[in-house]
Amino acid sequence: MKRLHFVVIVIFVLVTSCTLEKTDYEAELSTETTEYIEFEEVTSITSGDYIISIEALNATLYKGYNEIHLNIINTQTNVSLQDKDVTFLPIVTDANGNKSSCPHAYNLEYNATEGYYLGYAVFTSESDTTISWQLYIDFQEGSQSYKVDQSITVEKQTNMNLNMTAFTGNDNEQYFIALVSPQSPGVAENDLVAGIYKYNQPTSSEGTFPDPSQYAYSVVQDYTLLLDPRMPEASMGNHSSPNNQDLTMENDGLYHGVVNYTMTGNWTLNFIFQNEKGETLKGTEVSTEFTPGIEGAKSDLYIDILF
Template sequence: MKMYQLFIMSLLLIVVSCTLDKTDYESEINTVVPEHYEFKQATAVNKDGYTISIETLNGIFYQGYNEIRLKVLDTQTNENINVSDVTFLPIMTKADGNKTSCPYQYTLDYKPDGKYYSGYSVFTDISNTAANWKLYLSFTVNKKMYKVNKDVTVNEQTNKNLNMTSFTGNDGEQYYIALIAPQKPKVAENKLVAGIYKFNKPVASTGNFPDPSQFSYSEVKGYTLQLDPRMPEPSMGNHSSPNNQDLIQGNNGLYHGVVNYTMTGNWTLNFIMLDQNGKIIKGTKVSTDFTPGVPGAKSELFIDTLF
């Protein structure tokens, strides 16, 4: 009997050891979750006496969702210039020369309170030897259009609560989900905000580069993102939490829901995405079985978080 107990204990140790080799949960839990709430200049470019300044949170372009604030200033006086028709187009050039983009807002909105133009970009890849990002910008002053471009560096997002995913839906369309809030969740019911976007398949090109019609994305309208958060660690047994709310689209175009984190640690946000007619675009139900000693099963569509 004693030998049998020793055998079982050894087997459990092997299982846990193998699991930790795959995912170092303890190391991840000790990670400090960064927060950034101050907008700083991420890049600037001069053109014919004008300075185009772009601000982001922390002054860095990150993989995932980035709120963009653009100002056009007089280079000598550093005062804001009255401009119109401000456009923003990010393009990534791959090592093989192919060009692609990411979800973004092409025509920026003017915010009179802050005297800047507002938009967003959901960078899908970090900058490296195989991917180079460049911003193509335009604005009009006194009926004259100015065009500029600027190479920028996109950094890895170290805050897992702002992770993103991309996938091909059951309808054959290319989709993107980017987490926007909360940056640093609490052990409580947290307001969960995400952007959902779709690539618009291009039609005939104008022949001019850059042609926005070849790099077009749109906000997904009227979908539902069903939510089932769980803790994937072997010691957590794949448990969930109560009082979560599915994400639905708000007036600002973003999707809003509630995620209830009952403790700190690694969480997986399991999703099922439904279109306006309730048809499943992507995602599968997650088993409710208690699974101690092994990582929890995940939906076909998920995003991992950590706090």
């Protein structure tokens, strides 16, 4: 009889002892975002004895910020071209045939340890049937100069943490802000990195196409990007986080700050863009009120992210 009791209880416990699954937090963080670390070849161009291999993360060029590595190899000697002047110019042609560019590094920097030329491009639109992107790469070897161009495809950026925005400031200049990092944020303090660029209005008329003076962009120096992150979901009532730091420029030419995300989901990074004198060029202060059920108003200048 006693044994029966025991058996009955054991069975009972076993029958009912299934539990709700715990959340796999690491998997939770990567549902909306994928972090790419490896640079892989997007495309390659042959010009004379040289083959130019263009590398980017995940072998893809996306709308927004792209770090670009160029390997230039002599196919005859199998030796890579070292420390030469290499220029890089992306040109987009829209449906009306108008040509323009996007923020980019025109003179590529040679990285001796890794053996590649380093650059970036902030593609402002995705390729489609009417919009096409073309890369113009020039370099000189001895007396011989090489000029190549290659059409490329700019894909939609599915990771909202690498979103970008383009706007005209109060000073009538055209500015671009592109998120660089983190690719996959956590519910944590995240180092927020962004590139801020402006279009240099040409001072002379256009020469032979492609004339780089018509398509010049530069890194905005020593401005400040004030940050106020908030959750846009109405039920979150304009929720924000503590201990965030505004973005300021560092030696790598990028702007660094700190954003705290208190939970996963949709966040809006509200910005105020100020020049070195502290004058606001774009952006408005947002309400800090907690308003459950009511979506908080966004700044004039913002980028939405999701993780």
